[in-house]
Amino acid sequence: MELNKTFCSSFSFSKNSSFLIVVLMMLSTNIAAQIGGISGSKLGAYCVDVVDNKKVEFEPAFFHVVSSKTWDDDGNLKNIFGSADSVVHTTGLNFRFTYGLLDKLEVGGSISTDLQMSNWGARYIAYSNKKVGLAIIAGANIPFGNKVVDKTIRLADNLTSIGGGVVMSTQFTDNLSLDVNAQYMAFIKTTKENHKGSYYFNADLGYYLFNYQLQLIAGIGYQQSEFEAFTSSTLTVYPGITVETGKNYIIVVSAPFDIYGQNSMRNSAFAIALTLTFD
Numbered sequence: 440m441e442l443n444k445t446f447c448s449s450f451s452f453s454k455n456s457s458f459l460i461v462v463l464m465m466l467s468t469n470i471a472a473q474i475g476g477i478s479g480s481k482l483g484a485y486c487v488d489v490v491d492n493k494k495v496e497f498e499p500a501f502f503h504v505v506s507s508k509t510w511d512d513d514g515n516l517k518n519i520f521g522s523a524d525s526v527v528h529t530t531g532l533n534f535r536f537t538y539g540l541l542d543k544l545e546v547g548g549s550i551s552t553d554l555q556m557s558n559w560g561a562r563y564i565a566y567s568n569k570k571v572g573l574a575i576i577a578g579a580n581i582p583f584g585n586k587v588v589d590k591t592i593r594l595a596d597n598l599t600s601i602g603g604g605v606v607m608s609t610q611f612t613d614n615l616s617l618d619v620n621a622q623y624m625a626f627i628k629t630t631k632e633n634h635k636g637s638y639y640f641n642a643d644l645g646y647y648l649f650n651y652q653l654q655l656i657a658g659i660g661y662q663q664s665e666f667e668a669f670t671s672s673t674l675t676v677y678p679g680i681t682v683e684t685g686k687n688y689i690i691v692v693s694a695p696f697d698i699y700g701q702n703s704m705r706n707s708a709f710a711i712a713l714t715l716t717f718d
Contacts, residue, residue: 473622473639473662474578474602475558476547478537478714481643482693483660483677484618487572487608489562490539493718496547497536500691500712504529510700512669519704527704554585556596562606574606576622593631600626604639614647635665643677654681656693674699675706689714 478496480486490496507526508516519527537547543564550557560578567573579601604622611617622639643658658677663670679693691714696707 472556472558472580472600473624474560474576474604475549475580476535476537476560476578477545477562477576478535478547479618480616481618481645481654481656481658481681482679482691483658483675483695484620484641484643485562485574485576485606486616486618487564487567487574487606489543489545489564489574490537490547490716492539492542494539495536495717496538496714497717498534498712498714500533500535500710502529502531502533502708502710504706504708506704506706508705510703510705512702514699514701516705550583554583557581557583570610572606572608574608575603576606576620577601577603580624593628595626595630595632595634598626598628598630600624600637602637614651616645618643618645633667635667637662637664645681652682652684654683656680660695669702671702672700673697673703687716 532552535549602624625636641660663672682690691712
């Protein structure tokens with residue numbers, strides 16, 4: 440998620456960490472940009488299943504993020520600003536549309552209301568039975584711009600990144616399931632910060648109650664981005680629920696929060712999404 444660049448001039452950090460944090464603020468959209476545009480059954484992790492053939496999913500989502508501290512190179516928490524009485528609030532909307540192209544293949548995209556970044560992805564089911572499934576995902580994050588861009592400076596939020604990953608889903612019982620993902624993303628051109636690539640790992644455990652109308656979810660996610668001068672990493676916990684009382688819609692509510700990091704901001708957030716299915 441992109442933060443207002445005017446905040447950078449207000450920061451009060453140590454001389455060794457200030458440049459890294461400013462860079463992280465400017466790269467925040469792309470550092471956290473995993474493969475997008477594909478459907479899911481839980482929160483941070485994708486499942487193996489795809490949208491049914493010739494059906495469309497449309498999902499508007501609202502998010503609000505609060506940040507007041509950042510982790511330095513040693514993993515120590517510090518105030519973003521000179522004092523603890525200032526925080527960063529980031530609020531936005533995102534829209535996803537996903538199409539079931541074949542029985543085992545879906546394609547889709549997502550875009551934010553500011554039209555600065557788009558996320559495109561595809562998922563193919565490589566293997567599936569009643570208990571275990573495996574899928575391959577691939578995608579690209581393409582900036583639209585919608586702002587003044589200096590083409591001589593290759594900032595990360597002005598460049599396209601591509602990547603791929605694998606998905607595994609396990610159905611332990613009729614009510615209990617686990618989704619696990621691993622992804623890798625990299626920019627197609629060398630960035631000013633010499634980004635070396637980003638790695639992502641997500642796992643969501645879900646349990647259904649009330650005849651599959653309510654799913655309780657506990658998830659965890661880890662992301663790491665390598666740069667020439669430093670490494671940025673974040674460990675996030677994803678608690679949340681899905682409400683599935685209708686045939687053609689699902690309500691998704693989550694409250695993710697970061698518990699550890701290195702050269703990254705500590706965020707806590709609230710998000711709600713409405714997943715609609717059309718024939």
